[in-house]
Amino acid sequence: MPEPNDLHDITIIGGGPTGLFAAYYARFRGLTAKIIDSLPELGGQLTAAYPEKYIYDVAGFPKILAKDLVRNLVEQAMAYSPTVCLGERVQKLEPSGEKRLRVLTDRAEHWTRALIITTGLGMYTPRRLRGSELFEGKGLYYTVTRTDEFRGRELLIIGGGDSAVDWALHLEPVASGITLIHRRDQFRAHEENVRQLVNSTVRVKLSYKPKELRGEARVREVVIVNTKTKAEEILLVDAVLACLGFSSELGPMADWGLELEGNEAFQVNTRMETNIPGVYAAGDVAAFPGKVKLIATGFGEAVTAVNNAAHYLDPGMKVFPGYSTTIMKRRERKAQNKQITP
Numbered sequence: 001m002p003e004p005n006d007l008h009d010i011t012i013i014g015g016g017p018t019g020l021f022a023a024y025y026a027r028f029r030g031l032t033a034k035i036i037d038s039l040p041e042l043g044g045q046l047t048a049a050y051p052e053k054y055i056y057d058v059a060g061f062p063k064i065l066a067k068d069l070v071r072n073l074v075e076q077a078m079a080y081s082p083t084v085c086l087g088e089r090v091q092k093l094e095p096s097g098e099k100r101l102r103v104l105t106d107r108a109e110h111w112t113r114a115l116i117i118t119t120g121l122g123m124y125t126p127r128r129l130r131g132s133e134l135f136e137g138k139g140l141y142y143t144v145t146r147t148d149e150f151r152g153r154e155l156l157i158i159g160g161g162d163s164a165v166d167w168a169l170h171l172e173p174v175a176s177g178i179t180l181i182h183r184r185d186q187f188r189a190h191e192e193n194v195r196q197l198v199n200s201t202v203r204v205k206l207s208y209k210p211k212e213l214r215g216e217a218r219v220r221e222v223v224i225v226n227t228k229t230k231a232e233e234i235l236l237v238d239a240v241l242a243c244l245g246f247s248s249e250l251g252p253m254a255d256w257g258l259e260l261e262g263n264e265a266f267q268v269n270t271r272m273e274t275n276i277p278g279v280y281a282a283g284d285v286a287a288f289p290g291k292v293k294l295i296a297t298g299f300g301e302a303v304t305a306v307n308n309a310a311h312y313l314d315p316g317m318k319v320f321p322g323y324s325t326t327i328m329k330r331r332e333r334k335a336q337n338k339q340i341t342p
């Protein structure tokens with residue numbers, strides 16, 4: 001069989017933190033690597049859901065903004081120039097001979113010798129406010145990508161979970177005023193944050209839900225209704241942030257014949273291998289006993305997946321490559337010798 005065009009050693013589906021680090025590590029091991037992501041930007045959940053939030057539990061960073069962590073991960077990964085395909089939704093996988101996999105997206109076909117699935121929560125979409133599609137891009141938000149968009153605005157936040165409460169606290173110094181409504185009479189958010197919220201300037205209205213968004217060029221007012229008394233009120237607003245959670249699904253990947261854990265993850269062994277030879281999973285989408293879904297653990301799983309994939313592709317390659325400190329020194333010396341030798 002002729003070599004397919006553009007065959008890569010490792011293709012990584014998902015450009016979140018796990019996929020980005022996997023791409024870096026694959027190139028570090030001398031393998032060709034490609035990342036495919038359905039979103040227009042790299043960074044996974046960090047870019048899509050919380051770019052302006054601080055993360056406190058990534059080793060080596062006492063505190064780092066999600067978007068800054070993504071910037072560093074992208075810089076590290078791109079130093080070795082992997083192929084990056086954005087805006088492509090992976091749909092089909094076809095094992096096509098010895099160490100040959102054909103991956104089909106909604107836009108193209110890709111050939112790879114091994115595959116690492118780092119699709120996190122899968123197709124990650126915010127739950128939408130029914131009947132309010134008209135206001136998307138006109139003052140109705142589901143995520144915050146730039147805090148500055150809310151500067152000086154009168155903001156309504158809808159929701160009672162961690163995300164709604166966190167954003168209310170985070171945007172309090174930025175917005176001109178914030179009202180937070182929640183349809184229940186209790187929050188589902190972290191107690192300490194709820195305590196801070198109660199002591200903040202945010203106007204909290206429990207047992208209220210939105211009934212209608214109104215406005216022309218932009219949302220200007222929201223009719224809210226008390227879930228107990230059915231009494232209605234009109235709030236004048238410049239922006240609405242609906243924190244109703246995210247729905248996620250494996251999508252067509254659920255039908256690839258991979259062993260599933262519930263409906264949201266793929267089972268892997270200690271080498272991060274799935275039940276299909278040459279197909280690995282890491283990060284939030286990988287399931288094994290004792291699994292912890294965190295950025296920090298995803299990094300380690302990415303390294304394990306790449307190193308085992310390297311050994312699978314070429315049994316002469318060790319699973320443990322040695323330390324980067326030693327390897328990079330050796331590479332630098334080799335490059336210097338090449339320059340000196342005429």
Ligand SMILES: Cc1cc2nc3c(=O)[nH]c(=O)nc-3n(C[C@H](O)[C@H](O)[C@H](O)COP(=O)(O)OP(=O)(O)OC[C@H]3O[C@@H](n4cnc5c(N)ncnc54)[C@H](O)[C@@H]3O)c2cc1C
Nearest residue numbers: 014016017018037038044045090119120121122283284295
């Ligand atoms: C609000 C919030 C706060 C958080 N705070 C923290 C924190 O403080 N510390 C921490 O460690 N973790 C935190 N997390 C969790 C953390 O973001 C995840 O553990 C991490 O993003 C997982 O990384 P990942 O690369 O495995 O997957 P993801 O970040 O989910 O990236 C997966 C990527 O795969 C892509 N994808 C999915 N399906 C397809 C497909 N079919 N085709 C192509 N591309 C596809 C997606 O578009 C996405 O870009 C938080 C999460 C949220 C939502």
